[in-house]
Amino acid sequence: xxxxxxxxxxxxxxxxxxxxxxxxxxxxxxxxxxxxxxxxxxxxxxxxxxxxxxxxxxxxxxxxxxxxxxxxxxxxxxxxxxxxxxxxxxxxxxxxxxxxxxxxxxxxxxxxxxxxxxxxxxxxxxxxxxxxxxxxxxxxxxxxxxxxxxxxxxxxxxxxxxxxxxxxxxxxxxxxxxxxxxxxxxxxxxxxxxxxxxxxxxxxxxxxxxxxxxxxxxxxxxxxxxxxxxxxxxxxxxxxxxxxxxxxxxxxxxxxxxxxxxxxxxxxxxxxxxxxxxxxxxxxxxxxxxxxxxxxxxxxxxxxxxxxxxxxxxxxxxxxxxxxxxxxxxxxxxxxxxxxxxxxxxxxxxxxxxxxxxxxxxxxxxxxxxxxxxxxxxxxxxxxxxxxxxxxxxxxxxxx
Ligand code: SAH
Ligand code: SF4
Numbered sequence: 250x251x252x253x254x255x256x257x258x259x260x261x262x263x264x265x266x267x268x269x270x271x272x273x274x275x276x277x278x279x280x281x282x283x284x285x286x287x288x289x290x291x292x293x294x295x296x297x298x299x300x301x302x303x304x305x306x307x308x309x310x311x312x313x314x315x316x317x318x319x320x321x322x323x324x325x326x327x328x329x330x331x332x333x334x335x336x337x338x339x340x341x342x343x344x345x346x347x348x349x350x351x352x353x354x355x356x357x358x359x360x361x362x363x364x365x366x367x368x369x370x371x372x373x374x375x376x377x378x379x380x381x382x383x384x385x386x387x388x389x390x391x392x393x394x395x396x397x398x399x400x401x402x403x404x405x406x407x408x409x410x411x412x413x414x415x416x417x418x419x420x421x422x423x424x425x426x427x428x429x430x431x432x433x434x435x436x437x438x439x440x441x442x443x444x445x446x447x448x449x450x451x452x453x454x455x456x457x458x459x460x461x462x463x464x465x466x467x468x469x470x471x472x473x474x475x476x477x478x479x480x481x482x483x484x485x486x487x488x489x490x491x492x493x494x495x496x497x498x499x500x501x502x503x504x505x506x507x508x509x510x511x512x513x514x515x516x517x518x519x520x521x522x523x524x525x526x527x528x529x530x531x532x533x534x535x536x537x538x539x540x541x542x543x544x545x546x547x548x549x550x551x552x553x554x555x556x557x558x559x560x561x562x563x564x565x566x567x568x569x570x571x572x573x574x575x576x577x578x579x580x581x582x583x584x585x586x587x588x589x590x591x592x593x594x595x596x597x598x599x600x601x602x603x604x605x606x607x608x609x610x611x612x613x614x615x616x617x618x619x620x621x622x623x624x625x626x627x628x629x630x631x632x633x634x635x636x637x638x639x640x641x642x643x644x645x646x647x648x649x
Contacts, residue, residue, distance in 0.1 A: 282411025295338035314471030317427030343415035356617030379442040387450025398583040413462035453486035487523040494537035502545035508563035550591035561602035574609040
């Protein structure tokens, strides 16, 4: 079974490859990433009688997403002959771990290989009361934010839904998080309690695949992570923002980073297409925004660029009326980066101004810095082909 390729809707500034969303690997169709309906249809196409298909799809779904099973032969509530039939037509394939690094602070960074030999990075961040998995939506990114390592990677392609949810499944394998035989759900605390789409790529430029994958993550008969514990971060793809609420229902974070168009144009070039006023208009009418479901404004702290008292005051003025919290991210450096992290005292002063204006203003603790796993440091090691420092500096509108 093949599906039509999903084009990337972004203004394409780098090489972009697309592959079918649900590409069969070898001759067998991969079931991972299909929606419930898609799974049912695939079973019918492979000879499952229509009358049984819904029930069979439900059973197989639970094996794959609730128990983490990859072998049809072990699906004991299905007839042996049917298991053999499934094995001939289908596979349960997830990305392959190429390497794993564990930081001194416990953060784990995985390099995962997907079809075509491309690689994406996935980061697991354990905290006292929760664990967050940071997943990727694209190989590289078509956008070129000047402070982001991923934005310097030239090769880009959209991930399939299977490759997106596959990252969660592989991390669960590594953390030994699937229920053990005889173990009920909820017996052990969840290691992956939260998912953030903050790895490589712009999730709203790969909307359908991200949506299908997150629906699987939220499904109560599967991985079962609440929609409120999943956050999609966008650089500001205005026409797609509302769909995050209406079609996925997860939480929204917006990479704001600048309080004037002049500065934001340089940091987040998509601002030239949809500027601050247009972005804020979209957020003001965002379907799900409420005091219990605030929009997160991410703000990277860059020394001497966007970190003045005036910026902080302008920021709170701009977002007035939007149920919001502001997440300050100390800049994470990478080789050749044209910026420096703001001093700690400056970040605290900035946070204080925002806090006094009535907004929560947590400062994100950099995690996994020793293994380059922090926000914005991700970039496949095998795709090192990078823009030169001069190119990055020129694009950032800075003097070399
Ligand atoms: N493309 C999406 C999601 C991935 S980036 C987006 O841009 O929102 C996740 C977050 O990390 C974004 O807020 C991004 O601006 C931030 N980020 C990127 N590079 C960074 C860096 N070097 N230091 C700190 N934060 C960075
Ligand atoms: Fe892409 Fe986000 Fe990095 Fe910008 S910050 S280049 S949108 S991954």
